[in-house]
Amino acid sequence: MTLYEREAALGGRLAGWPVRLADGSTATMSRGFHAFFPQYYNLRGLLRRTDPGLRRLHRLPDYPLQHRSGTRDSFARVPRTPPWSALGFMAQSPTFTWRDLVEMRPRAALPLLDVRVPGIYRRLDRVSAWDLLSRIRFPRAARHLAFEVFSRSFFADPRELSAAEMVLMFHIYFLGSSEGLLFDVPGEPFPEALWNPLAAYLEGHGVRLRTGTPVARVEPAANGGVRVTTDREDRRHDAVVLALDPGGLRRLVAASDALGTPPGGPASTGCGPRRPSWCPGSGWRDGCPPTGPASSAPAASARWTTSACWNAGRARPPAGPPAPAARSSNCTPTPSPPAPTAPSNSAA
Numbered sequence: 001m002t003l004y005e006r007e008a009a010l011g012g013r014l015a016g017w018p019v020r021l022a023d024g025s026t027a028t029m030s031r032g033f034h035a036f037f038p039q040y041y042n043l044r045g046l047l048r049r050t051d052p053g054l055r056r057l058h059r060l061p062d063y064p065l066q067h068r069s070g071t072r073d074s075f076a077r078v079p080r081t082p083p084w085s086a087l088g089f090m091a092q093s094p095t096f097t098w099r100d101l102v103e104m105r106p107r108a109a110l111p112l113l114d115v116r117v118p119g120i121y122r123r124l125d126r127v128s129a130w131d132l133l134s135r136i137r138f139p140r141a142a143r144h145l146a147f148e149v150f151s152r153s154f155f156a157d158p159r160e161l162s163a164a165e166m167v168l169m170f171h172i173y174f175l176g177s178s179e180g181l182l183f184d185v186p187g188e189p190f191p192e193a194l195w196n197p198l199a200a201y202l203e204g205h206g207v208r209l210r211t212g213t214p215v216a217r218v219e220p221a222a223n224g225g226v227r228v229t230t231d232r233e234d235r236r237h238d239a240v241v242l243a244l245d246p247g248g249l250r251r252l253v254a255a256s257d258a259l260g261t262p263p264g265g266p267a268s269t270g271c272g273p274r275r276p277s278w279c280p281g282s283g284w285r286d287g288c289p290p291t292g293p294a295s296s297a298p299a300a301s302a303r304w305t306t307s308a309c310w311n312a313g314r315a316r317p318p319a320g321p322p323a324p325a326a327r328s329s330n331c332t333p334t335p336s337p338p339a340p341t342a343p344s345n346s347a348a
Helices: 041-047 084-092 098-103 106-112 119-124 129-136 140-153 163-175 190-204 246-255 299-304
Strands: 002-005 016-020 026-030 057-059 184-186 208-210 215-220 226-230 234-237 241-243 345-347
Touching: 002 226, 016 190, 026 190, 084 163, 106 119, 106 129, 106 163, 119 163, 129 140, 129 163, 140 163, 184 190, 190 208, 215 246
Parallel strands: 002 208
Antiparallel strands: 002 345, 016 026, 057 184, 215 226, 226 234, 241 345
């Protein structure tokens, strides 16, 4: 197995790199702050591969939020058990008042309590987070504290964030677990705490790490399998997993002419003309999109979704595995503040 990484080190947005300070000493620079909540079960399972006791993580006693108005919120004494976690947070927060709670619309707030995937996307993906909070009459002074933190995590304005995304995040943190609202942080810089141990773990299992090696093309091999082309080599693999950020994935698909084309067959069969573009949340998953007016995803879905946009016009071939979706150049979400560039990782 080979893992190709464009950057010089593993980690993406959690990467770290050495820097030399003005006094000549060295330090490790990390990109931003990252919290490791207890309900991140999959992440913790991954970290336990190299740290069974999670000794490299340290629990913070609190993370108080200080608003420029002078109000201060604490999470140290918030109950852990839902729904008391959410109610306790509101009861202790100086940004909430009993009058605010009385003026809220309970029926409009029900989506915050009944969260099921993918149903929540069918109901709310076409609504902005801001509009949903307005329907609920959620206190404006508390929006930033309780909800806008989620939209900022997606580098999106609340008026452009899917209400479904916001509700799902609220559910995960406040109502979806009894783990509490406090979190852990690594006790060392990210390379020492996370990536160097994981790299050693992969190499110990026979994985070849190719850092500083961007993938130029991925295409079906003539004798089966997949050919991965970099600026250093052209190698055949039995299978490939593309684990890239949306921008890197679009560029790789555009550069790989045969990616998504069944060997020996046309790019699209059985669906007739190509359908209009769509974005996740419109209900299309695989195979042929529906016909008629319903085959076009509403513009609102394309506007509010936070995911990359793709075209559903390519059909499954008559036999064999489904072809990957083709890139669409005319499905562009409403621009939002640019996010830091994430590395384009490809594992083959």
